Each structure stands twice: as structure tokens, then as C-alpha cells.
Amino acid sequence: HAKADGKNAYRLYNKEMNQQASERVALQADxxxxxxxxxxxxxxxxxxxxQTGGMIGVEALIRWQHPERGLIPPARFIPLAEExxxxxxxxxxxxxxxxxxxxxxxxxSSFPISVAVNLSAYSLKRNNAPIMVQHAxxxxxxxxxxxxxxxxxxxxxxxxxxxxxxxxxxxxxGITIAIDDFGTGYxxxxxxxxxxxxxxxxDRSFVWNMNRSDSDLAIVVAIIAMxxxxxxxxxxxxxxxxxxxxxxxxxxxxxxxxxxxxxxxxAEDITIQLKRMAx
Ligand code: C2E
Ligand code: MG
Ligand code: MG
Ligand code: MG
Numbered sequence: 001h002a003k004a005d006g007k008n009a010y011r012l013y014n015k016e017m018n019q020q021a022s023e024r025v026a027l028q029a030d031x032x033x034x035x036x037x038x039x040x041x042x043x044x045x046x047x048x049x050x051q052t053g054g055m056i057g058v059e060a061l062i063r064w065q066h067p068e069r070g071l072i073p074p075a076r077f078i079p080l081a082e083e084x085x086x087x088x089x090x091x092x093x094x095x096x097x098x099x100x101x102x103x104x105x106x107x108x109s110s111f112p113i114s115v116a117v118n119l120s121a122y123s124l125k126r127n128n129a130p131i132m133v134q135h136a137x138x139x140x141x142x143x144x145x146x147x148x149x150x151x152x153x154x155x156x157x158x159x160x161x162x163x164x165x166x167x168x169x170x171x172x173x174g175i176t177i178a179i180d181d182f183g184t185g186y187x188x189x190x191x192x193x194x195x196x197x198x199x200x201x202x203d204r205s206f207v208w209n210m211n212r213s214d215s216d217l218a219i220v221v222a223i224i225a226m227x228x229x230x231x232x233x234x235x236x237x238x239x240x241x242x243x244x245x246x247x248x249x250x251x252x253x254x255x256x257x258x259x260x261x262x263x264x265x266x267a268e269d270i271t272i273q274l275k276r277m278a279x
Pocket of ligand 2: 059118150180
């Protein structure tokens with residue numbers, strides 16, 4: 001019976017939605033305690049000079065080791081943290097932890113490497129990012145030019161006047177600013193030019209297809225050319241194959257990141273790689 005089926009489908013749908021909602025509430029409650037319980041940690045993914053192959057920096061990527069659910073990726077819990085407001089404390093912790101670690105590398109390694117932190121839209125909207133960054137730099141003593149912030153185009157488009165002021169305040173501190181996942185957010189480079197930006201990270205969806213699709217290759221080549229004309233550096237993310245690497249080198253991309261050259265790893269492992277570079 002069509003009517004009965006419809007009713008059952010509705011009940012099922014409702015039940016599933018309720019389950020999702022209560023799971024969200026449960027995760028949010030756990031997330032509030034995660035920092036105090038030391039369940040959050042950072043992995044570091046290296047970035048390499050496309051020409052020399054030397055490591056020039058790392059990107060901090062957060063992980064949540066949940067006692068029952070196992071390892072939870074950021075895509076799963078950062079939106080929940082934004083919704084509950086927990087993102088505030090988490091961002092402060094990420095900044096402090098990443099800067100502290102980068103200061104250790106700065107003091108112990110013969111190669112200066114930068115550390116990049118992903119900023120959530122919430123922190124930009126609340127305009128507290130400059131204060132948080134200033135605190136982290138002061139507390140850890142990391143030279144400002146070794147800290148990079150990664151933010152997405154959509155964060156700028158949503159609130160451009162306010163975002164412009166916040167980015168100018170951040171830039172005043174002497175840090176570097178990069179646009180993450182570039183090419184996915186429908187903004188033009190000329191529009192982005194009003195913001196004090198140092199680098200573009202080409203989204204990995206374009207990198208992924210550049211050897212199979214002429215149009216994706218054309219997009220990558222065009223982004224690199226335009227970025228250079230605006231004096232921006234270009235980072236390619238998600239580089240997984242030698243063919244991608246070769247095409248990017250040929251197009252003049254300066255910085256390479258991806259599984260081909262280095263997966264996200266522990267701070268200890270980065271330290272070992274730095275020692276190997278020195279010898
Ligand atoms: P993102 O900043 O664009 O980071 C790149 C993501 O791609 C990372 O996933 C990284 O592990 C993955 N990746 C790197 N190289 C490759 C590759 O060659 N192939 C493939 N398939 N993937 C690659 P992850 O660590 O799961 O992070 C996902 C997103 O979560 C990040 O995207 C970033 O937007 C966000 N995120 C991570 N850490 C933080 C944080 O501390 N705070 C905030 N607000 N967001 C964070
Ligand atoms: Mg990033
Ligand atoms: Mg990215
Ligand atoms: Mg991404």
C-alpha cells in the first residue's frame with residue numbers, strides 16, 4: 001500500500017535524522033572535554049620546494065583520538081566545534097602547540113621551516129584571530145615570519161569588509177597568509193588582490209585531474225600565471241604522482257605538498273627528516 005509505505009518511509013527517515021542529531025549532540029559533549037583529556041593532537045605534513053626538493057615548511061593538521069570511536073578526522077568534528085563554540089579553545093590550542101613545536105625546530109635545525117595553521121571561518125568572523133595569533137607568538141617566541149595561516153576563499157567572500165580588516169591586522173603581526181583550496185570558491189584573483197595575501201594553494205581536485213583533463217591542466221597553468229603576475233607564491237596540494245609533480249614543476253609552481261613527497265606525520269618524524277637533511 002502506497003500510503004502505508006509512505007508513512008513507514010517517513011518514520012524511518014525521521015528515526016535516522018534523530019539518530020544523527022543525537023550523535024551530533026553526543027560528539028559535541030565529548031568534544032568539550034577532548035582538550036582537557038588530551039585527546040587532540042597535531043600531525044604535520046611537509047611542504048617542499050618544487051625545484052630543490054628541500055622541506056621548507058609543514059602544515060599542522062588536527063586529529064581527535066576518541067576513546068570509543070577511534071580516530072576522528074577534522075572534516076567530521078571541526079564543523080561541530082564551530083557550531084558549539086568549542087572551536088575557540090581548539091584554535092587557541094592548535095596555534096600554541098604548532099608555534100611551540102616550530103620554535104623548537106627553529107632553535108634546533110639548521111634549516112628554518114615555517115608552520116601553517118588552518119583557520120576556521122568562525123575565528124575570522126569573531127575577529128579574535130589577531131589577538132590569538134599575537135598571544136601564541138609572544139608565548140612561544142616563534143618569529144612571526146615562520147607562522148602561516150591558511151584560510152579559504154569563501155571565508156573572505158562571506159564578509160569581505162570585515163575580513164579585509166582582520167587580515168590587515170593579522171598581516172601587521174608579520175605572519176604569512178595563504179588561501180587554501182583555491183579554485184573551489186568562485187572568487188577571482190583580481191578580487192582576492194585587495195586582501196594582503198602571500199600565497200595560493202591550488203585545490204587538490206585540479207591537481208588530481210591535471211594529467212587526465214586538458215581543462216584542469218589549463219586551470220592550474222592559468223592560476224599559476226595569474227598568481228605570479230600578482231606576486232603570489234603558489235602551492236600545489238594533494239600531489240600524488242610523479243606526472244603531477246613534473247607538470248607542476250614545468251608550470252612554475254613553487255611549493256609542493258602531497259602524499260607523493262610526504263604524508264601528515266608526527267613532530268618526531270619531521271625532526272628526523274630535518275636531521276637527515278642536515279647531514
Ligand atoms: P586542508 O587544509 O585543505 O588540508 C589538506 C587535507 O588533504 C588534509 O586532510 C591532508 O591530510 C589531505 N592530504 C594531503 N595530501 C594529500 C594527498 O596527496 N592526497 C589526498 N587524497 N589527500 C591529501 P585532513 O588532515 O583530514 O584535513 C582536512 C581539512 O580539515 C583540512 O583541509 C582543513 O581545512 C581542516 N583542518 C585540519 N586541521 C585543522 C585545524 O587545526 N583547524 C581547522 N580549523 N581546520 C583544520
Ligand atoms: Mg590547509
Ligand atoms: Mg587545502
Ligand atoms: Mg582541502
